[in-house]
Amino acid sequence: MIHPQFDEPAGKARGVMFDLDGTLILSNRELGEYRVLPSAVETLTELKARGIPFLALTNGSAYPAARQAPRLRALGLPIDDGNLFTPNSVAANIFRQRGFDKVMVLGTEGVRSALKELGVATCQPGDPGAKTAPAIYVAWHPDCTMEDIHAAAEAVLNGGAFFTASDVPFFATQSGRSFGFSCAICGAIARVTGLEPEVTGKPSLQAMQFIADQLGIDMHEVMVLGDDPKVETEMARLGGAIGVGVTTGTTSLDEWAQAEQSRRPHRVIDNVREILDLGLLA
Numbered sequence: 001m002i003h004p005q006f007d008e009p010a011g012k013a014r015g016v017m018f019d020l021d022g023t024l025i026l027s028n029r030e031l032g033e034y035r036v037l038p039s040a041v042e043t044l045t046e047l048k049a050r051g052i053p054f055l056a057l058t059n060g061s062a063y064p065a066a067r068q069a070p071r072l073r074a075l076g077l078p079i080d081d082g083n084l085f086t087p088n089s090v091a092a093n094i095f096r097q098r099g100f101d102k103v104m105v106l107g108t109e110g111v112r113s114a115l116k117e118l119g120v121a122t123c124q125p126g127d128p129g130a131k132t133a134p135a136i137y138v139a140w141h142p143d144c145t146m147e148d149i150h151a152a153a154e155a156v157l158n159g160g161a162f163f164t165a166s167d168v169p170f171f172a173t174q175s176g177r178s179f180g181f182s183c184a185i186c187g188a189i190a191r192v193t194g195l196e197p198e199v200t201g202k203p204s205l206q207a208m209q210f211i212a213d214q215l216g217i218d219m220h221e222v223m224v225l226g227d228d229p230k231v232e233t234e235m236a237r238l239g240g241a242i243g244v245g246v247t248t249g250t251t252s253l254d255e256w257a258q259a260e261q262s263r264r265p266h267r268v269i270d271n272v273r274e275i276l277d278l279g280l281l282a
């Protein structure tokens, strides 16, 4: 259903960004399984047939896109490796632009190898020289230790630039809301150092600009689809894009209705396929 109370005027979109968890799929973190949400496959297939560019940006930083995209294709979702992005993709872009020659990573091997593939040299807490790393990046790190937090805090206090993949406390899974490790780790480092991290994933403006660049259009021409007002819709509003909320993830219709203006979507739908019926695609 397209909910009529969300009727704010919006421009036409020339490209679409999809969130993954709660929007196209629901994952089961424990088993590493994905379940595709209703109509997701046919919606992407239809966009492809119409020649409307789309991509997916997840805040999940655990795996490089080249490992995650084939698993999505196995479910029937027509997402190429080159059309799937994570906060690591945005982070690598920022690190290269700012000339950081080494980045201390609090994250799994998957995070480090993703950055390495994107041309960023990394080190881990405890490595020689880690305490003076010019940048610190916190991502998916379920095995984080107090020593990791200590080393990162030291590096931040030594003047290292502080980044995180995600500052979101929870995300949607098959078994309900799941814990966002980066948010908790950054909370500890911020408490010690008094400094907050710069977010590379959603809802940062950097992520929004990155998406528009990848689609080859302006930010206001992007339709941003997601299940979380604090993540996708906030980012859409920051960049002047078109925000569409779905009720298949963490946010119910009532909760969407309560979102403040800076996080309020232009439209709310119950099924991802309804983006084709909104009259907002150029």
Ligand SMILES: [Mg+2]
Pocket (backbone or CB within 6 Å): 019, 020, 021, 022, 023, 171, 172, 226, 227, 228, 249
């Ligand atoms: Mg989501």
